[in-house]
Amino acid sequence: MAKPKKKSGREIFALGAEAVVEGALLAGCSFYAGYPITPSSEIMEGMASRLPGTSDGVFVQMEDEIASMGAVIGASLAGRKAMTATSGPGFSLMQEFIGYGCMIEAPLVIVNVMRGGPSTGLPTSPAQADVQQARWGTHGDHSVIVLSASDVQECLAMTVTAFNFAERYRTPVILLLDEITAHTREKITVPTPDSFEILYRLQPSMPPEWYKPFEETVRGVPPMPPLGAGYRYHVTGLTHDPLGFPTQRPDEIVALLERQFRKIDQFFFDIQLADEIETADAEIVVVAYGSVARSAQLAVAQAREKGVKAGLLKLKTLFPFPRTKLERLAPHCKILVVPEMNMGQMSREVKRVNTGQFAVRTINRVDGQIITPAEILKVLRRR
Amino acid sequence: MAERTQLIHHYLRHNKKFPHVYCAGCGHGIALGSLIRSVHALGWSKDEVVMVAGIGCSGRMAVYVDFNTVHAVHGRALTIATGIKLSNPNLKVIVVMGDGDALSIGGNHFIHAARRNIGLSVLVLNNNIYGMTGGQCSSTTPLGATTTTTPFGQMEKSFDLVELAAAAGANYVARASAFHAQGMDKLMQATFTHRGFSLLEVVSPCHTQYGRKNKFKTVVDMYRWLKESATPLEQYRKLSAEKAKGRIPLGVFVDRDEPSLEERYADLRADQTAQAGRR
Amino acid sequence: MSKKKGQSKVTVYPDWCKGCGLCAAFCPAKVLEIGADGKARAVREEDCVDCGFCELHCPDFAILVTPKDKSRRKDNHVVPAARE
Numbered sequence: 015m016a017k018p019k020k021k022s023g024r025e026i027f028a029l030g031a032e033a034v035v036e037g038a039l040l041a042g043c044s045f046y047a048g049y050p051i052t053p054s055s056e057i058m059e060g061m062a063s064r065l066p067g068t069s070d071g072v073f074v075q076m077e078d079e080i081a082s083m084g085a086v087i088g089a090s091l092a093g094r095k096a097m098t099a100t101s102g103p104g105f106s107l108m109q110e111f112i113g114y115g116c117m118i119e120a121p122l123v124i125v126n127v128m129r130g131g132p133s134t135g136l137p138t139s140p141a142q143a144d145v146q147q148a149r150w151g152t153h154g155d156h157s158v159i160v161l162s163a164s165d166v167q168e169c170l171a172m173t174v175t176a177f178n179f180a181e182r183y184r185t186p187v188i189l190l191l192d193e194i195t196a197h198t199r200e201k202i203t204v205p206t207p208d209s210f211e212i213l214y215r216l217q218p219s220m221p222p223e224w225y226k227p228f229e230e231t232v233r234g235v236p237p238m239p240p241l242g243a244g245y246r247y248h249v250t251g252l253t254h255d256p257l258g259f260p261t262q263r264p265d266e267i268v269a270l271l272e273r274q275f276r277k278i279d280q281f282f283f284d285i286q287l288a289d290e291i292e293t294a295d296a297e298i299v300v301v302a303y304g305s306v307a308r309s310a311q312l313a314v315a316q317a318r319e320k321g322v323k324a325g326l327l328k329l330k331t332l333f334p335f336p337r338t339k340l341e342r343l344a345p346h347c348k349i350l351v352v353p354e355m356n357m358g359q360m361s362r363e364v365k366r367v368n369t370g371q372f373a374v375r376t377i378n379r380v381d382g383q384i385i386t387p388a389e390i391l392k393v394l395r396r397r
Numbered sequence: 398m399a400e401r402t403q404l405i406h407h408y409l410r411h412n413k414k415f416p417h418v419y420c421a422g423c424g425h426g427i428a429l430g431s432l433i434r435s436v437h438a439l440g441w442s443k444d445e446v447v448m449v450a451g452i453g454c455s456g457r458m459a460v461y462v463d464f465n466t467v468h469a470v471h472g473r474a475l476t477i478a479t480g481i482k483l484s485n486p487n488l489k490v491i492v493v494m495g496d497g498d499a500l501s502i503g504g505n506h507f508i509h510a511a512r513r514n515i516g517l518s519v520l521v522l523n524n525n526i527y528g529m530t531g532g533q534c535s536s537t538t539p540l541g542a543t544t545t546t547t548p549f550g551q552m553e554k555s556f557d558l559v560e561l562a563a564a565a566g567a568n569y570v571a572r573a574s575a576f577h578a579q580g581m582d583k584l585m586q587a588t589f590t591h592r593g594f595s596l597l598e599v600v601s602p603c604h605t606q607y608g609r610k611n612k613f614k615t616v617v618d619m620y621r622w623l624k625e626s627a628t629p630l631e632q633y634r635k636l637s638a639e640k641a642k643g644r645i646p647l648g649v650f651v652d653r654d655e656p657s658l659e660e661r662y663a664d665l666r667a668d669q670t671a672q673a674g675r676r
Numbered sequence: 677m678s679k680k681k682g683q684s685k686v687t688v689y690p691d692w693c694k695g696c697g698l699c700a701a702f703c704p705a706k707v708l709e710i711g712a713d714g715k716a717r718a719v720r721e722e723d724c725v726d727c728g729f730c731e732l733h734c735p736d737f738a739i740l741v742t743p744k745d746k747s748r749r750k751d752n753h754v755v756p757a758a759r760e
Contacts, residue, residue, distance in 0.1 A: 045484055067669040072483045072662065077509035081476040084469070084506075088449075088480020091467065092488070096480070114470050241447050241465045241481060242488050244760075248460060250468035259413070259460060401728075405737045407758040415692060416736045422696030426735025442759040463758075578732040617701040624702075 023205035030169040030196040034125055035060035036204050037173030038097055042212055044071045045096035047085035049078050049104060052137040053193040054127035057099035079104035083111035090120040091249065093240025095177055099125035102144055103134060112186055113152030114251045121180035121215055125189045127196040130382045139382030140193035142304055145359040148188045149333045157275045159187045159285060160333040163195060164307040167202040172330060178213040179285065183277055184235045190332065192355065194305035194384060218245060226256040228270065234277030278334060286336035289328040292318065296325025298349040298394055301364055303329040306353050306385050313390035324394050332360065337367040344371040351393050353377035353385045401434060408433045410463050418457050422616030424575030424601025425522050429458055431578055435585040446489045449478040451498035454528040458493050472503030475510040478517050486516065486659040496523040497535040500556050511565035514593040516657035521558055521596065524603035532606030543610045558598045563651045568593030570651035574600040576623040577647065593657040600645060684726040685744050686718035692738035699730035699739055
């Protein structure tokens with residue numbers, strides 16, 4: 015979705031965080047609310063200097079991460095493409111509003127630059143320990159899209175994808191980066207705006223009195239007009255009927271929640287993004303995401319040199335978990351290696367979808383250090 | 398009198414259940430009437446009004462009126478309203494909160510919204526209690542009052558909402574009472590049209606959860622008390638400390654004319670665009 | 677606004693009235709009472725001075741005070757439609 019149609023654009027030397035800013039502006043983001051937190055603050059600073067110079071861009075620094083999410087949701091209701099960025103502790107504070115965003119189906123993007131935890135943890139060190147929180151952090155059953163990026167160019171592309179998914183599916187989208195990805199500086203190409211597909215939320219074309227803001231539709235995604243456009247409706251975090259008003263009727267409750275899951279599930283194949291590197295004949299495949307995927311890519315190349323039929327499945331979509339990408343490996347691949355900077359969060363998903371085809375090996379680091387290619391290579395060569 | 402009640406009916410959502418959910422004699426109903434009359438008097442269209450409400454009795458108000466309505470999460474109405482106002486400053490954003498909503502769980506948002514002087518019209522319906530959840534004490538429950546969580550009397554001091562908003566930098570701060578609806582209409586219209594963060598505290602009796610436990614036999618008794626203790630601010634300021642005790646001053650406490658955040662932001666953007674043009 | 681007695685009609689919508697008693701307690705002319713059915717009713721309509729307290733303070737929008745003589749209705753007595 016976010017692949018450039020042709021090679022064009024300007025080259026810059028940028029941090030991952032700066033690439034997120036470029037991506038957001040390309041995607042049409044015109045509202046940013048946030049609260050400073052290491053290691054995500056460069057995104058906020060970038061938006062602060064860039065947004066006021068755009069035709070309608072708004073930047074506001076709020077009093078905390080709760081308020082930041084509230085402002086982003088308000089902006090989304092008012093018709094803006096809106097985002098915020100944070101890190102672990104701030105992400106925890108946002109959870110209440112993430113659930114609200116899912117419930118009212120507000121398109122918005124949250125970037126979480128993961129650092130070591132729990133609690134204040136390791137503010138300046140990388141981790142990938144918020145993976146399951148991104149999926150299940152807010153209370154109640156909900157459906158959400160979680161994406162990831164492993165290098166600076168990908169930070170830009172995945173930010174655009176995050177906005178496109180948010181608008182298309184009317185949902186909060188979480189982009190999980192880690193401290194290394196956000197703080198790596200490298201040369202990237204900022205594509206020209208017309209080289210990307212940019213999506214906008216569906217607008218109602220029916221007369222206002224026909225409009226039902228939470229109506230069942232074929233795609234499961236009702237149109238969403240901005241506040242003040244003549245389609246007066248009610249928005250609430252309470253379980254609501256198709257008109258948006260609170261309901262306790264069992265049939266309406268189940269219809270709402272099932273639609274909210276289905277609108278994402280039914281487009282699973284459009285949403286599951288992963289790069290397959292040397293997997294066609296691989297007997298052992300590394301499943302990795304974020305900065306660890308770069309270590310893994312080198313390890314796979316080195317393993318190939320040593321005659322090991324290794325491959326890499328680089329996950330760009332973490333949730334909904336891209337299980338069919340794994341299933342396609344089964345005929346030739348017997349072993350999966352899941353390296354990650356946590357105690358084993360994505361490997362839980364891998365093990366969950368594994369019905370015995372694979373042996374799953376995990377590599378876990380929680381000491382604030384990156385997982386090196388050598389560590390992965392060692393596991394790849396183990397027989 | 399003009400036919401005010403029928404006017405109100407024009408602004409209600411006809412597919413909602415009436416009478417509304419509020420208990421008999423609840424001040425929130427009177428405030429809702431005043432709100433509708435004020436919107437009408439200002440000639441605002443339903444489409445340009447956005448009402449953002451919090452959680453609690455006051456939060457229920459959003460369901461009933463035919464505006465663009467947003468029922469936020471507890472305490473966070475101001476944050477959503479800030480996003481809406483900054484995104485589209487043409488919208489008339491009215492925020493309705495209760496005392497627990499605005500001052501306890503949302504206290505931080507409240508002082509910061511006032512500080513940044515964002516152009517919101519904020520109504521805090523202060524009934525000194527958590528009504529919806531069953532009568533627990535709030536941060537405006539008076540010292541000594543009995544509630545379900547202060548069965549032996551409230552030990553903590555209460556917030557003075559007006560003083561708090563004034564100190565935090567609100568552009569306009571006023572207090573009205575549910576017993577004085579005509580005065581409330583005037584103050585509410587001023588709140589709605591004043592630039593920047595404009596606060597109207599509405600003293601709204603809750604007999605069900607507060608009055609019954611605090612020596613008010615009937616809801617009418619609470620309004621009698623309000624009638625007797627409410628004092629116009631000009632008069633209140635002349636009273637000795639002793640005589641002022643227990644009285645509730647009503648009127649306009651702060652009337653500043655600082656530019657609002659969205660106005661400042663529009664200036665910034667104009668500057669930036671001009672600079673970009675020169676480059 | 678006329679202070680003359682007996683020129684107003686006081687209507688209570690019993691289905692919306694919750695019987696809180698505010699109108700009856702504070703009516704300066706004692707026009708309203710709470711009846712045995714627990715609802716407000718106008719028992720001395722001829723004494724109404726058209727102060728409007730009950731209409732403004734009814735929390736349930738259940739009371740109307742209107743001029744009896746339709747010709748006395750000024751423009752502001754005609755309910756203007758709310759703007760969409």
